[in-house]
Amino acid sequence: MITLERRPEPSRMWQALTPVLAVVLTMIAGGLLFALLGKDPFEAIRTIFWDPLFNPQFASYSRPQLLVKAAPLILIAIGLSLGFRAGIWNIGAEGQYIVGAICGAAVGLAFYPTEAIYIFPLMVLAGAIGGTLWAMIPAVLKIRFGTNEILVSLMLVYVAEQLLASMALGALRNPDGGGFPGSRNLQQYPSAANPELIAGTGAHWGVVAAFIAVIAAYVLLNKHLLGYQIKLTGQAPRAARFAGVRPNVLIALCLGISGGLAGLAGLFEVSGPAGQISIDFNSFYGFTAIIVAFLGRLHPIGILLAGLLMALTYIGGELAQFMLGIPSAAIQAFQGMLLFFLLGVDVLSNFRIRIKPKQVA
Amino acid sequence: MNLMKTLLGAVAAAAIGGAAMAEDPLKVGFIYVGPIGDGGWTYEHNKGRLAVEEHFGDAVETVFQESVPEGADAERAMTQMALSGADLIFTTSFGYMDPTINVAANFPDVKFEHATGYKRADNVSTYSARFYEGRAIQGHIAGKMTETNKIGYIASFPIPEVIRGINSAYIHASRVNPDVEFNIVWAYTWFDPAKEADAANALIEQGADVILQHTDSTAPLAAAQAKGGVIGFGQASDMSEYAPFPRVSSIIDDWAPYYIARVQAVMDGTWESTDTWDGIGPGMVAIGEITDAVPAEVAEEAMAMKEALADGSYHAFTGPINKQDGTVWLAEGETADDGTLAGMDFYVEGITAEIPN
Numbered sequence: 083m084i085t086l087e088r089r090p091e092p093s094r095m096w097q098a099l100t101p102v103l104a105v106v107l108t109m110i111a112g113g114l115l116f117a118l119l120g121k122d123p124f125e126a127i128r129t130i131f132w133d134p135l136f137n138p139q140f141a142s143y144s145r146p147q148l149l150v151k152a153a154p155l156i157l158i159a160i161g162l163s164l165g166f167r168a169g170i171w172n173i174g175a176e177g178q179y180i181v182g183a184i185c186g187a188a189v190g191l192a193f194y195p196t197e198a199i200y201i202f203p204l205m206v207l208a209g210a211i212g213g214t215l216w217a218m219i220p221a222v223l224k225i226r227f228g229t230n231e232i233l234v235s236l237m238l239v240y241v242a243e244q245l246l247a248s249m250a251l252g253a254l255r256n257p258d259g260g261g262f263p264g265s266r267n268l269q270q271y272p273s274a275a276n277p278e279l280i281a282g283t284g285a286h287w288g289v290v291a292a293f294i295a296v297i298a299a300y301v302l303l304n305k306h307l308l309g310y311q312i313k314l315t316g317q318a319p320r321a322a323r324f325a326g327v328r329p330n331v332l333i334a335l336c337l338g339i340s341g342g343l344a345g346l347a348g349l350f351e352v353s354g355p356a357g358q359i360s361i362d363f364n365s366f367y368g369f370t371a372i373i374v375a376f377l378g379r380l381h382p383i384g385i386l387l388a389g390l391l392m393a394l395t396y397i398g399g400e401l402a403q404f405m406l407g408i409p410s411a412a413i414q415a416f417q418g419m420l421l422f423f424l425l426g427v428d429v430l431s432n433f434r435i436r437i438k439p440k441q442v443a
Numbered sequence: 444m445n446l447m448k449t450l451l452g453a454v455a456a457a458a459i460g461g462a463a464m465a466e467d468p469l470k471v472g473f474i475y476v477g478p479i480g481d482g483g484w485t486y487e488h489n490k491g492r493l494a495v496e497e498h499f500g501d502a503v504e505t506v507f508q509e510s511v512p513e514g515a516d517a518e519r520a521m522t523q524m525a526l527s528g529a530d531l532i533f534t535t536s537f538g539y540m541d542p543t544i545n546v547a548a549n550f551p552d553v554k555f556e557h558a559t560g561y562k563r564a565d566n567v568s569t570y571s572a573r574f575y576e577g578r579a580i581q582g583h584i585a586g587k588m589t590e591t592n593k594i595g596y597i598a599s600f601p602i603p604e605v606i607r608g609i610n611s612a613y614i615h616a617s618r619v620n621p622d623v624e625f626n627i628v629w630a631y632t633w634f635d636p637a638k639e640a641d642a643a644n645a646l647i648e649q650g651a652d653v654i655l656q657h658t659d660s661t662a663p664l665a666a667a668q669a670k671g672g673v674i675g676f677g678q679a680s681d682m683s684e685y686a687p688f689p690r691v692s693s694i695i696d697d698w699a700p701y702y703i704a705r706v707q708a709v710m711d712g713t714w715e716s717t718d719t720w721d722g723i724g725p726g727m728v729a730i731g732e733i734t735d736a737v738p739a740e741v742a743e744e745a746m747a748m749k750e751a752l753a754d755g756s757y758h759a760f761t762g763p764i765n766k767q768d769g770t771v772w773l774a775e776g777e778t779a780d781d782g783t784l785a786g787m788d789f790y791v792e793g794i795t796a797e798i799p800n
Contacts, residue, residue, distance in 0.1 A: 140526055147519055247631050251601055251799055262561075262602055267541060355515035357541065361600060361631055365512050400520055403508045405527065410478065410510040 086433040096431040101377060101384070103430075104423040105391070111423070112416040121406050129405055130398030130416075140401065146284025148393045150355055154179070154347035156292040156389035158371035160299045161340030163380040167303075168315040170336040174220065174235030175344040176368025177242035178213040182345020183352035184249050185212025187265060187359050190274030191254060194266065201273040205349060206287075213345015214338050216242065221337040225330045231337065243364065250361045265359040268352065276354035288350025292389075295343060299382040312336070344368060373421045395420070471495060471706055472529035473507040474520055476536035477634035483659030483679040484633060484696070485509065488535045488558075491698030498703050502710070513538025521546040525553045531709050533702065534558065536633065537602060543567060554714055556705060559604055561785060563716050570701060573722030574604070575611040575784070576752045577694030578655075579759040580730055580745050581676050582615030584692060585653040586623050587741045588674060589616075595646025596627045597639060597656040597663055601798050603787040605657050610791045611759050612655055615748075617793050626651055627796045636662035647673055654689075664690055674736065681731040692745070693731030700726060720781065723753045760784065765792035 109131075113123030134144035158175045165172050172178075186209030193201050220234035254265040268274045276286050303309035315322040315332055323329070347367065356363055374392050378384030399413035473492050477485035492505050506529065511520045517539050524532055525546060531554045534543045540560035547555045547567045555567045563569055585594050594616060598605050609627060616623045626649055628642040639658045643666035646654060654675040656663045661682050667673040667689035677683070677693025701719065708714040721727035730749050733742040751757035762773030767790040773779060790798060 139528075140523060143522060143526055150515075151519075248799070262537075263600060351515065355518070357515075360514065360538065362513055362538070365514055365516060397519070397523075400508060400516075401523060404472065404506040404520075404524060407506075410508070 083438050085436050085438055086429065087436050089432060089434050092431045093434075097379060100427045100431055101379065101388070101424060103427050104377075104420060107423040107427070108416065108419045111419050115412060115415065115419075116408060119408065119412060121408055126402055126406055126408060129402040130395060132398075133401050133405075134394055134397045142282070144397050144401075146278075146282060147397055148390060149284040149289045150286070151396055152389040152393035153286075153289040153292040154351055154367045155371050155374045155392055156386055157288065157295055157347040157350075158340075158344045158368060159374040159378065159385045159389060160292075160295040160382060161343030162371055163375045163378070163382070163385060164299065164302075164312055165336035165340050166316075166375060167380050168312040168332055168336055169319070170333055171232045172217060172220070172235050172337055172340045173232050173372065174217070174237075174239045174242075174368070175340060175371055176364060176366065177235070177239035178216045178341040178344035179348035179351075179368045180239075180242040180246050180364050181216040181348070182209040182213035182342075183348030183356075183363060184246060184254070184359060185209055185345070186349030187268060187274075187352045188249075188254060190268055190271065190353065191265060193273065194271060197273045199273070202276070202353070205274060205353060206346065209345045209349025210342045211345070213348065214342040216345070217337040217341020218334070221334045224333055224337075231333075235337075239368070246359070246363060247361045250359050250363070254359050256358075263361055267357045269354070269357040274353055276350050286350060286354045288347060288354060291346055291350065293386075296382045296386045303382065308335070344371075373417075377420065377424055392417075392420075468502055468504040469499075469531065469706065469710055470527070470529045471503055471505045472521075472524040472527075472532040473505065474511050474517065474524070474532065474534045474536075474539060475507060475509040476511065476513065476538070477659055478509050479507070481634050481659045482661045482682060483677075485535070485659065487680050487696045488533070488698055491702040492533075494699035495702050495706050499706060503706060511539075514542075518542040518546055521555075522549070525550040529553060531556070531706060531714075537600075537604070554709055563718060565716055568705075568715075568717045568719070570717075570719040570721075571604070572696055572727040573720060573759075574694060574696070574728060575607045576722045576759050577728050577730060578608040578611035579615045579752065580748055581655060581692065581694065582612035583619055583748060584676075584733070584737055584741060584745050585612065585655060585674075586616030586618070586620035587744075588691070588737065589620065589623060589653045591650045591652045592620065592622045593624050593626060593650045594653045594655060595643070595649070595651030596625055597642045597646070597654065597658050598627055598629050599633050599657050600631060601629065603785060606790070606798060607784055607787045608657055609794070610787065613794050614760070614764060614791055625794055625796065627794075629799055630658055632658065634659045636660040639663050640666045643667060643675075644670075661685065677731050683731065686732070687734030688736045690731075690734070691736045692733045695729040695731050697726055697729050720785075723749060724755060766790070767792055767794060 109127050113127055116126040117123045133140055135141055162172055162175055186205040189208040190205045220231040223229040223234055224231045250263045256266045279285050311327045314325060315327055374388045378388035395417050402408045403410055475485040479485055479489040495503060496505050508520050511517050513536055533556045535558045537559045540557060540562050543555050543557045544562050544564060547564055551566055557569050559571045560569050596609055613625050626646055630638050630642050632638055639660050640662040643654050643663035647670050652673050654663050654667050656678045659679055664675045664682060664685040667675045673689055674691050675689045677690050679696050681693045681695050682690050733745055758778035760779035762777040763775045764773040766772045
């Protein structure tokens with residue numbers, strides 16, 4: 083009979099191995115799914131994981147796109163991971179991402195058509211502040227009234243979506259757009275644009291910010307008192323209190339930082355790849371980043387790799403859709419499997435599998 | 444002799460090469476905003492794609508990508524499709540406008556066709572259908588059929604195309620029933636069955652017994668069926684699985700002739716950037732069968748209006764029509780010009796709601 087025995091400490095080896103195992107299991111189960119749909123599973127897996135990187139027809143375009151797609155995911159996930167480590171659950175990064183984009187774009191559009199070097203830095207600042215303030219709503223409510231930050235931050239996503247629609251139709255609507263919703267295109271306004279910094283690399287300021295965030299989070303968690311407090315609070319909340327951690331400060335900091343980073347991601351997206359505030363500007367980066375944070379084991383380097391992997395499944399998934407005619411729902415199911423298997427095999431890090439002889443009653 | 448052989452061989456090789464070039468199928472790509480199984484908008488575009496395949500056989504290869512979000516992702520989807528060797532790409536939603544223009548600039552040899560937009564370039568055409576002609580017929584039937592005098596309207600996004608539809612339906616409903624009231628809900632989506640069902644239920648609870656929809660799923664019809672005594676119309680597709688009741692008629696988008704013509708133009712080398720806006724007359728908009736649930740007399744009037752719209756003897760926006768604020772828009776007998784219709788951002792007199800902004 084198979085039993086599970088809790089390990090005294092999560093196994094370090096399995097913690098490192100399970101993400102790899104989850105990816106392999108996803109490939110197998112996904113391959114079965116594609117085979118059931120009548121597609122060649124090997125070709126499908128190759129199209130998703132290999133072609134964006136190495137197919138001569140696409141790679142020169144897809145590889146830079148990987149950075150474009152991964153950057154917001156990594157930036158948001160890094161922020162979320164800090165809170166998740168401390169047991170503070172910001173589920174509403176999508177809303178903070180939207181509000182950051184709105185605030186940043188609004189600042190840029192307010193200066194239109196002035197050309198000046200200080201406009202973009204101001205937009206970055208506004209994006210970060212916007213995201214932070216939106217995240218402070220669940221923080222303050224939790225600190226003052228003990229509300230559940232999961233619910234409040236999630237509900238605020240829907241509020242942010244309505245705000246986004248209203249901005250695209252009203253205050254930020256392009257006055258030269260013939261009555262159509264959507265703001266001016268920031269890509270066409272040099273002082274507010276977030277262009278590719280080196281042609282052909284895909285790297286815009288958001289990519290730079292994502293890498294800085296990874297390094298900063300790494301240093302914070304390993305070298306800084308705050309990082310120690312975050313980890314301690316997550317592992318032993320009572321001990322953390324004795325060690326002088328002030329939980330309210332930690333709540334405000336974790337939600338504030340994750341909101342700020344999500345807001346930055348929104349700003350870099352709206353001024354770069356997306357170009358404009360439109361009704362459906364948000365594309366689930368805030369929610370996908372939760373998967374990325376866990377796929378990366380809440381570790382900065384892990385998140386960097388997980389973000390790139392997630393981006394790969396998006397871009398490769400798109401290729402598979404029109405090259406092989408795989409339905410988009412199957413691609414989404416494939417991505418869902420990744421999280422499912424990751425959580426599923428997690429049991430191996432925390433438990434030991436024992437095979438015991440059946441006991442006679 | 445040897446020289447002769449070599450020359451002949453070279454000519455033969457060139458001929459074979461030329462033939463191979465000619466047989467290389469034209470690659471036609473489609474970018475869809477919803478899933479191909481939405482039963483409405485994307486379903487009909489995909490039917491157009493299948494018609495292209497059937498018409499040209501091995502001379503074309505079609506590819507498509509469904510559920511592409513209208514933002515940065517759309518640009519990537521189009522670029523990858525162009526990189527894969529597509530010669531002609533149809534981008535089938537309003538929100539693909541800027542991405543289409545951006546990508547087209549990078550691929551001057553690829554032809555693009557953007558549905559329902561207004562930005563064109565040397566290699567970007569636009570095309571749309573005069574759905575508002577179908578709305579006029581719907582409005583007429585709705586105005587005659589409603590008993591509560593309340594008509595619910597599930598709108599998607601406040602863009603001119605949708606506002607035009609609301610105005611056209613209202614004008615024709617209120618002409619046959621001056622007491623009619625329009626209750627408009629903005630769903631901010633083209634396709635979201637859950638949201639559309641919620642909107643339909645809310646409208647029905649507020650007393651609407653006719654539901655008009657400018658969203659693409661069959662969910663509003665399903666809600667009407669569940670409630671009973673409420674009628675609706677197929678949107679973009681016939682949705683005949685809900686006939687004869689609650690679906691009493693439909694507006695069908697028939698893209699097949701246009702798609703076939705444009706593919707042919709690329710093959711012939713005659714493709715040019717154009718702006719196409721066709722209605723019932725050329726067959727881009729079709730009216731689905733009016734079922735027995737509609738009184739024969741009303742159905743006859745509706746069919747007569749359809750004929751008049753088709754042959755051009757009647758325009759769906761014929762004055763006198765005032766704007767919502769009471770100012771005159773069209774004088775007696777005057778018809779709307781396409782420019783005003785294309786950018787329509789106002790309601791006509793009688794609609795009590797406000798366009799969100």
